Amino acid sequence: MRFLHSMVRVLDLDASLRFYCELLGLRLVRRADYEAGRFTLVYLSTGAEGDAAEIELTHNWDQTEPYGQGRSFGHLAFGVEDIYASCARLQAGGVTVLRPPRDGRMAFVRSPDGISVELLQIGGALAPAEPWVSMPNIGSW
Numbered sequence: 001m002r003f004l005h006s007m008v009r010v011l012d013l014d015a016s017l018r019f020y021c022e023l024l025g026l027r028l029v030r031r032a033d034y035e036a037g038r039f040t041l042v043y044l045s046t047g048a049e050g051d052a053a054e055i056e057l058t059h060n061w062d063q064t065e066p067y068g069q070g071r072s073f074g075h076l077a078f079g080v081e082d083i084y085a086s087c088a089r090l091q092a093g094g095v096t097v098l099r100p101p102r103d104g105r106m107a108f109v110r111s112p113d114g115i116s117v118e119l120l121q122i123g124g125a126l127a128p129a130e131p132w133v134s135m136p137n138i139g140s141w
Contacts, residue, residue: 004052005053005056009067011063016111020044026055027046038062077120080120083126084132086119098140105125105126106119
């Protein structure tokens with residue numbers, strides 16, 4: 001058995017692709033528009049060698065209200081090469097860093113649809129650095 005993908009429903013496909021691809025750094029693997037069903041499926045991956053798992057973004061064309069946040073789902077998690085650079089790139093793109101990487105190891109942000117995304121430093125934690133050390137938590141993640 002192997003893990004294939006996890007699906008996330010998105011209200012604004014363009015905003016979600018900007019977040020996941022441009023800011024977070026995932027790669028668009030394939031996209032399919034289903035006119036009869038009025039939905040689009042987009043598959044994203046890390047592109048890392050040996051990492052076959054994907055995230056499926058499902059965009060239902062006629063959905064006008066934001067999706068509710070179920071309590072049974074926690075978050076998506078990604079290992080990053082430089083947590084400070086990743087958080088700075090997301091922040092520069094307008095994403096709020098909810099749990100800053102004060103420890104040089106872990107941070108949390110949210111997608112445009114409110115999906116909690118955890119970033120974890122690959123390898124050992126980076127040395128604590130500003131502005132992250134002094135930055136407070138914001139909201140929930």
